[in-house]
Amino acid sequence: MPIFHANQLINTGTKIFSAAGAPLEEARLVSELLVKSNLVGHDSHGIIRVIQYVGEIEKGFIKPGARIQVIKENSSTAILNGDWNFGQVVAKRSMELAIEKAKKNAIGIVCAFNCNHIGRLADYAIMASENNMIGIVVANSTKFVAPFGGKERVLSTGPICFAFPSNLEFPFVIDVATSVVAEGKVRVALHKGEKIPYGWIIDKDGNPSDNPKDLYDGGALLPLGGDEHGHKGFGLGLAVEVLSGILTGAGCAYEEDKRGNGVFFEVIDVEKFMSIEEFKKKVSDLIKVIKNSKLRPGFKEILIPGELEYLTERKRLKEGIYVPEKTWEEIKSLAKKLGIDEIP
Amino acid sequence: MPIFHANQLINTGTKIFSAAGAPLEEARLVSELLVKSNLVGHDSHGIIRVIQYVGEIEKGFIKPGARIQVIKENSSTAILNGDWNFGQVVAKRSMELAIEKAKKNAIGIVCAFNCNHIGRLADYAIMASENNMIGIVVANSTKFVAPFGGKERVLSTGPICFAFPSNLEFPFVIDVATSVVAEGKVRVALHKGEKIPYGWIIDKDGNPSDNPKDLYDGGALLPLGGDEHGHKGFGLGLAVEVLSGILTGAGCAYEEDKRGNGVFFEVIDVEKFMSIEEFKKKVSDLIKVIKNSKLRPGFKEILIPGELEYLTERKRLKEGIYVPEKTWEEIKSLAKKLGIDEIP
Numbered sequence: 001m002p003i004f005h006a007n008q009l010i011n012t013g014t015k016i017f018s019a020a021g022a023p024l025e026e027a028r029l030v031s032e033l034l035v036k037s038n039l040v041g042h043d044s045h046g047i048i049r050v051i052q053y054v055g056e057i058e059k060g061f062i063k064p065g066a067r068i069q070v071i072k073e074n075s076s077t078a079i080l081n082g083d084w085n086f087g088q089v090v091a092k093r094s095m096e097l098a099i100e101k102a103k104k105n106a107i108g109i110v111c112a113f114n115c116n117h118i119g120r121l122a123d124y125a126i127m128a129s130e131n132n133m134i135g136i137v138v139a140n141s142t143k144f145v146a147p148f149g150g151k152e153r154v155l156s157t158g159p160i161c162f163a164f165p166s167n168l169e170f171p172f173v174i175d176v177a178t179s180v181v182a183e184g185k186v187r188v189a190l191h192k193g194e195k196i197p198y199g200w201i202i203d204k205d206g207n208p209s210d211n212p213k214d215l216y217d218g219g220a221l222l223p224l225g226g227d228e229h230g231h232k233g234f235g236l237g238l239a240v241e242v243l244s245g246i247l248t249g250a251g252c253a254y255e256e257d258k259r260g261n262g263v264f265f266e267v268i269d270v271e272k273f274m275s276i277e278e279f280k281k282k283v284s285d286l287i288k289v290i291k292n293s294k295l296r297p298g299f300k301e302i303l304i305p306g307e308l309e310y311l312t313e314r315k316r317l318k319e320g321i322y323v324p325e326k327t328w329e330e331i332k333s334l335a336k337k338l339g340i341d342e343i344p
Numbered sequence: 345m346p347i348f349h350a351n352q353l354i355n356t357g358t359k360i361f362s363a364a365g366a367p368l369e370e371a372r373l374v375s376e377l378l379v380k381s382n383l384v385g386h387d388s389h390g391i392i393r394v395i396q397y398v399g400e401i402e403k404g405f406i407k408p409g410a411r412i413q414v415i416k417e418n419s420s421t422a423i424l425n426g427d428w429n430f431g432q433v434v435a436k437r438s439m440e441l442a443i444e445k446a447k448k449n450a451i452g453i454v455c456a457f458n459c460n461h462i463g464r465l466a467d468y469a470i471m472a473s474e475n476n477m478i479g480i481v482v483a484n485s486t487k488f489v490a491p492f493g494g495k496e497r498v499l500s501t502g503p504i505c506f507a508f509p510s511n512l513e514f515p516f517v518i519d520v521a522t523s524v525v526a527e528g529k530v531r532v533a534l535h536k537g538e539k540i541p542y543g544w545i546i547d548k549d550g551n552p553s554d555n556p557k558d559l560y561d562g563g564a565l566l567p568l569g570g571d572e573h574g575h576k577g578f579g580l581g582l583a584v585e586v587l588s589g590i591l592t593g594a595g596c597a598y599e600e601d602k603r604g605n606g607v608f609f610e611v612i613d614v615e616k617f618m619s620i621e622e623f624k625k626k627v628s629d630l631i632k633v634i635k636n637s638k639l640r641p642g643f644k645e646i647l648i649p650g651e652l653e654y655l656t657e658r659k660r661l662k663e664g665i666y667v668p669e670k671t672w673e674e675i676k677s678l679a680k681k682l683g684i685d686e687i688p
Contacts (some may be wrong), residue, residue: 076420076450077616106420107451111617134591147634149643154634162583174579181573197572206640224576225568228541229525232568235518235649236580238630239506246626247478247617254633272421273455273591282590286582289598290491290498296550299493305579 002328003320004344009035009047012331012343016050019338020057022064022086030088033119038321040309044184045119048327053086053116054334061259062086062116068093076105079249080112087118087261094265095124099131102267111248112263117141122175122306125163128267129171132276135163136266140245143253145179146220148234151206153220156253157182158240163306165270166283170310178237179221186212186221199226346672347664348688353379353391356675356687360394363682364401366408366430374432377463382665384653388528389463392671397430397461398678405603406430406460412437420449423593424456431462431605438609439468443475446611453610455592460604461485466519466650469507472611473515476620479507480610484589487597489523490564492578495550497564500597501526502584507650509614510627514654522581523565530556530565543570 013031018024030053038046056062066083068090073079078097082090094110101108118124121137128135138160143153157177166172180200189196190212203209204218208227215221224233243264245252250262270279287304295302323331335343357375362368374397382390400406410427412434417423422441426434438454445452462468465481472479482504487497501521510516524544533540534556547553548562552571559565568577587608589596594606614623631648639646667675679687 072617074450074616079617105449106418107453109451109612134587146640147637147646149640149646150634150637151640152637154637160580162579162586164583164586174583176576176579180569199572202640206638224573225524228543229568231647231649232520235506235520236504238634238649239508239518241630242506242508242627243478246623246630247612247614249618252626252630252633254630268453268591270591272418273416273423274593279590282596283586286585286590286596286598289596290494290582293491293494293496293498294550296490296493296495296546302491302493303575305575305582 002323002325004323005320006035006039006317008344009038009321009323012335013047013050015340015343016054016331016335016338017064019335019340020054020064022057026064026086026089029092030086033088033123035321036123037120039313039316040120041312041316042120042309044188047321047323047331049117049119051327051330051334054338056116070097076101076107076109078110080110082112082115084114084116084260087116090115091118091124091263091265092127094263095127095135095137095267098265098267099128099133102128102133102269106269106272108267110265112265113248113250114260115250115263116260118261118263120175121159121161122163122171122173122309124265125161125175126171126173129163129165129173132165132270134165134268134270135161136268137161137263138240138244139261139263140241140250140253141261142258144183144221145223145237146202146206148223148225148230151202151204151220154254155223155234155237155241157221158237158244160236160240164283165276165280166287167280168284168287168304170304171306172283172287172304173306175305176224178224178233178240180224180226180233181221183215183221186215190216346667346669348667349664350379350383350661352688353382353665353667356679357391357394359684359687360398360675360679360682361408363679363684364398364408366401370408370430370433373436374430377432377467379665380467381464383657383660385656385660386464386653388532391665391667391675393461393463395671395674395678398682400460414441420445420451420453422454424454426456426459428458428460428604431460434459435462435468435607435609436471438607439471439479439481439611442609442611443472443477446472446477446613450613450616451611453608456607456609457592457594458604459594459607462605462607464519465503465505466507466515466517466653468609469505469519470515470517473507473509473517476509476614478509478612478614479505480612481505481607482584482588483605483607484585484594484597485605486602488527488565489567489581490546490550492567492569492574495546495548495564498598499567499578499581499585501565502581502588504580504584508627509620509624510631511624512628512631512648514648515650516627516631516648517650519649522568522577522584524568524570524577525565527559527565530559534560
């Protein structure tokens with residue numbers, strides 16, 4: 001059972017991406033963010049993606065080193081053409097620009113298109129909160145989610161992410177899909193040969209299903225709220241689609257040639273509203289009140305958004321990251337193909 | 345069964361608020377927005393509130409004519425002290441200012457505190473979309489919602505609202521509570537003596553309940569997503585709380601002296617990103633694709649956010665607004681008390 005230190009995985013990823021043609025800085029950034037996903041417990045967005053990304057470089061979908069261009073800009077806003085560089089590279093640049101604009105003008109909004117998969121939205125929103133600002137990120141991708149009342153896929157899982165500065169031990173960050181579950185959860189059940197609860201997906205005829213395979217046989221994810229309250233997730237998903245698919249120019253999930261992420265980044269400078277110390281104290285007080293409030297029967301703890309990821313990261317930094325045998329064999333053979341011998 | 349034209353109700357409201365001490369312009373604005381709620385089918389936010397608002401004027405909670413002050417401002421942001429004028433008056437002023445700032449600087453964010461109940465968020469977000477801009481409104485109020493895993497009320501129902509310009513016949517506006525349902529829905533069931541579905545509320549001990557009375561006996565609403573996915577509604581509700589309760593200075597739902605709404609208004613000028621014609625066309629295309637996509641068994645139509653309200657308004661403008669006998673009697677006796685004789 002291969003277990004690795006984070007740095008071993010980062011170095012492996014960096015070597016592989018470099019060998020596949022990426023500039024060192026990009027190869028390292030992407031590897032760091034992938035391994036960060038492993039550390040916080042989101043393995044589906046972790047080192048396993050190295051295999052996919054190298055495949056996409058070979059197909060010409062990911063263009064390492066591609067020049068990101070600002071195609072429209074004013075003091076508070078910008079639109080970035082990512083020219084299909086790694087999504088992580090485009091997203092980091094976008095968030096840096098949004099932070100810069102917010103520092104000067106209270107608010108910054110940066111939209112990115114021609115942008116590959118960016119990974120976890122939280123990584124970028126946290127860049128803002130670490131700068132004492134509020135970070136908001138929404139993104140679309142390919143279609144997976146049916147509208148409330150419909151059976152065809154028309155929207156992506158449309159995640160919404162907020163990060164807020166605080167005095168808490170962990171980064172206070174909310175990162176939720178507007179579908180009942182992210183697609184990855186269904187895929188995990190499929191790979192494990194397990195059933196899923198009713199209410200996650202419908203099959204190709206629009207009927208409820210507990211078989212994860214039905215999602216990939218023409219079915220669809222349901223919007224957050226499910227059969228009874230799915231109009232809410234549908235509405236929020238639509239808002240994400242307009243902001244990240246239309247305002248960015250990246251294109252909507254329903255479009256046949258859609259790929260990658262359209263991403264909307266917003267940063268708000270807290271200091272333009274109140275002192276950052278006051279803001280952080282009030283956020284921390286709110287969280288403490290909630291954290292210490294009484295539990296429902298059957299629950300052991302009230303988890304604050306961002307908390308579980310933080311606890312997992314602490315654990316995995318110490319104990320290492322487990323990579324499934326099959327995944328590691330694929331990574332090793334990919335490395336070998338690229339002429340790299342000295343990976344762990 | 346009293347049925348009225350919208351104008352009759354607006355005039356009645358205007359007379360009552362005027363007699364209760366409100367300047368004519370404020371009396372008319374509040375009445376128009378209340379009756380607008382009746383027109384679009386949200387009777388819980390409609391003319392019935394005249395009774396509550398006059399009570400709050402008498403208690404000194406609502407201060408008609410109070411001077412709204414900008415206490416902090418820069419080119420893109422402002423904080424407004426509503427001085428406890430009608431929430432509608434404060435909200436309209438806030439949104440006007442946010443639109444003005446967005447026209448000049450691409451984005452405007454205005455936060456309001458000391459603000460009474462503002463009614464439907466959609467009314468203000470639509471002010472932006474009617475100006476070819478994106479309108480975003482989030483608000484907090486008193487506590488009603490338990491955190492995921494908890495049984496105590498700590499958050500308000502924290503609605504999120506987006507309005508987008510389009511070429512559609514109806515205003516495309518998303519306005520959803522981050523709780524499973526709005527509190528009003530439980531109250532309606534209570535008044536009708538009906539049970540509610542499991543999954544909406546918990547009782548004071550944190551157990552699932554189908555009895556609406558349990559909400560008012562120390563129970564709580566559940567966050568959107570319910571027992572299985574409630575961490576999502578909880579997360580979104582937390583984001584609303586921070587933006588509208590903390591950044592505004594209005595105070596958090598959990599605070600014992602909390603009343604009224606804290607409100608966060610954001611406006612984004614589409615023209616800073618792309619031509620408004622292109623944006624509207626793309627939004628309209630998205631909606632048409634969804635509207636025409638295939639239905640699930642058991643559904644007759646895919647309703648787009650804002651559509652049902654529009655259809656209801658068309659119907660009620662023609663057929664009139666039904667006001668329950670008991671409500672109308674209360675309004676009549678209130679009018680009489682205030683020395684108004686000539687209401688319908």
